[in-house]
Amino acid sequence: MRIDNQYAKFDWAGTAVTPAPLLSPxxxxxxxxxxxxLGMALSEAQWRDITSGQQLMPDMQPFAQVYAGHQFGGFSPQLGDGRAMLLGEVVGxxxxRWDLHLKGAGKTPYSRFGDGRAVLRSSLREYLASEAMHHLGIATTRALALVGSKEPVYREQVEPGAGLLRAAHSHLRxxxxxxxxxxxxxxxxxxLLNYLIDTQWPDLSKDATGYAALFARVVEKTATLIAQWQLVGFCHGVLNTDNMSMLGLTLDYGPYGFLDAYDPDHICNHSDHAGRYAYDQQPAVGYWNLQRLAQSLSGVIEIEALQQALGSYEQQLMSTYSQGMxxxxxxxxxxxxxxxxFRDMFALMAAQKVDYTCWFRRLAELAPSGAVPTNLQALLSDATAWSEWFVRYQTRLAQEGKTQAxxxxxxxxxxxxxxxxxxxxxxxIEQAEQGDMSEADTLLMLLARPFDEQPEFNAYAMPAPDWAETLSISCSS
Known part of the structure; x- marks a missing residue:
């Protein structure tokens, strides 16, 4: 492992900063x-001190990046790492190459009116979600370490502070x-384009031709990512352009959510009053965001090349989605x-609020002929309404010629x-706030093997209880 900080050399791209240590991490x-x-053989004490801002490794150069973004459709001319900072670039x-990005390290010049801190609630949510997505095979930033602190952080209420160290091949947005x-x-x-080529895609040339190929690659990766989100029922919640990765990574977990009952209009972010980032809007928003990126690159890439790349978005998304479905x-x-x-299935699922994940998992037990399994029928409020669809589906399965196994x-x-x-x-989260990480550990163990049966943990694979509908997840999450 070596540290090779290239981005921090761009003094025009942000500001050198110093972490503000968390208390009693x-x-x-x-x-x-x-x-x-990453090749980082550190002691637990070293991980604790780095993630809490207590110390830095030799050659680390903390740097807060500046960027802008279209937020809920409106342009914000200056955003940036307001509660985070790039600690350094590690070569494994x-x-x-990996960016080490520390969240909750205190104010930076881009904090605006914020305190630069993170709370345990949102930090643990990001840790869990990023690891869940990784093990589902979906591109994402990764969680590396989490620390808690006795330092109070003020949000809607006083909450325990935290620091989250995450890693990604790049945090360019x-x-x-x-x-x-x-x-x-x-x-x-x-x-910046040359930096991305040098560090991530050295097969591309650093000229107009290479830049056009780079944008086409971003379009492809974004389309693939959002199709994969739709397939697993994942809602990001805040698909602003400043939360869109140039590498097609799932970036910045806030008010995200996986579908429980299938609802194409599901809004996971309670701050999204107009439903701009609802589940069924994600594909269109991804394209809109790519158009904003294309505008920003129009000075170095020919318009025709930008349009050609954008024109491939829908085909790539639909191809990935239809194959996955x-x-x-x-x-x-x-x-x-x-x-x-497919359409008729989703219409019935929406009408009866069928649990999305349980439906597809239990559907595997349905044979090309014969009765509908009991545990599949248990998901349906009116099984008779599905009778015709089941016949069509079983007929379609029989055409495949596969064995049930x-x-x-x-x-x-x-x-x-x-x-x-x-x-x-x-x-x-509630247990972690009381100092008990056992439930988080159990979830991480299960989410690391999401496709395995693990029957002793069947309770974690059941539809959500009724009280889950009362959970409110907003941008502060």
């Missing part, structure tokens, strides 16, 4: 597997390029009647049994 979680991947044993475009400093945009239903081939089969294996390999439901995260 305690190491709560450490991602030992990720630490090994395999040559892969759409908003970085928007800042320099709209602030009249477009000369810095090629430098066929796999979720145990299908391999494509038949003309499949889209209607083969079909179940395929479906169980893509349909998770365990997801991070809001009520499960809330229970872990």
């Amino acid at each position: 305690r190491l709560l979680l450490l991602n030992a597997d990720l630490a090994d991947e 044993p395999n040559g892969q 759409f908003g970085h390029f928007e800042f320099f475009y709209y602030s009249g400093k477009p000369e810095h945009i090629p430098t 066929r796999q979720k239903l145990g299908l391999t081939t494509w038949e003309d009647e499949d889209p209607a089969l 083969e079909k179940e294996q395929q479906m169980n390999a893509i349909n998770p049994k365990y997801i991070l439901r809001n009520h499960l995260a809330q229970q872990a």
Whole structure:
């Protein structure tokens, strides 16, 4: 492991800062597997001190990045790392570069009216969610370490403070390029593109042709990411352009949520009163955000190339989604009647508020012929309304020619049994705030193997209880 800080050399791209140490820190979680991947063989005391801002490793250069962003459709000309900072860029044993990003380290020049702190509630939510997404095979930032503190942090109420150290191959956002475009400093945009090419995509040339290929790659990765979100029923909640990753990573977990009862109009962020970032709006918002990025890059990439790349977004998203949905239903081939089969299924699921994750997992038990399994019927408020659909689906399964065992294996390999439901995260948070991390540990263990049966933990794979509907998740989460 070596530290090779390239971004901090761009003094025009942010500000050198110093972490403000948290009081009486305690190491709560450490991602030992990720630490090994980074080649960071540190003691628990060292992890605690770094994540709490108590000390830095040699050669670390804390740096708060500046960026802008379209937030809920309106442009904010200057945002930036307001409660976070880039500690350094680590090159692991395999040559892969990682940003180390510390959240909750105190005020920076971009904190605006904030205190620069993080609370345990939101920090643990991000830790759990990023690891859940990683093990579902969806691109994401990773959680490396979490510390708690006795230092009080004031939100809607007084909450315990925390520090979260996360890692990603890059934290560059759409908003970085928007800042320099709209602030009249477009000369810095090629430098950032060259940095991305040098550190992540060295196969691309550092010229107009390479920049066009880079944007096309961002479009492809964004489309794939959002299609994968839709397939697992994940809602981000705040898809502002400053929360969009140039690498197509799931970035900045706030008021996220996985679907419980299927509702295409589900809004996971209670601050999103107009439903701009509702579940079924995510694909369109992803495209809108890419258009904003294209505008910011229009000085270095030909308009025709930008339009061509944007034109591939829908096809890439729909191709990824349709292929994934066929796999979720145990299908391999494509038949003309499949889209209607999918649409009718979702209409019935929405009408009866069927649990999204349980539905696909239990559907694997349905054979190409015979009765509908009892535990699948248990998800339905009116099983008779499904009779025609089940006949069509079983007929379609019979066309595949798979054995029941083969079909179940395929479906169980893509349909998770365990997801991070809001009520499960809330229970872990409440215990953590009392100093008990056992529930968080259990969740991390389950979420690391989301497709395995693990029958002794079946209670974690049940539909959400009624009280879960009362949980309010907002931007402060």
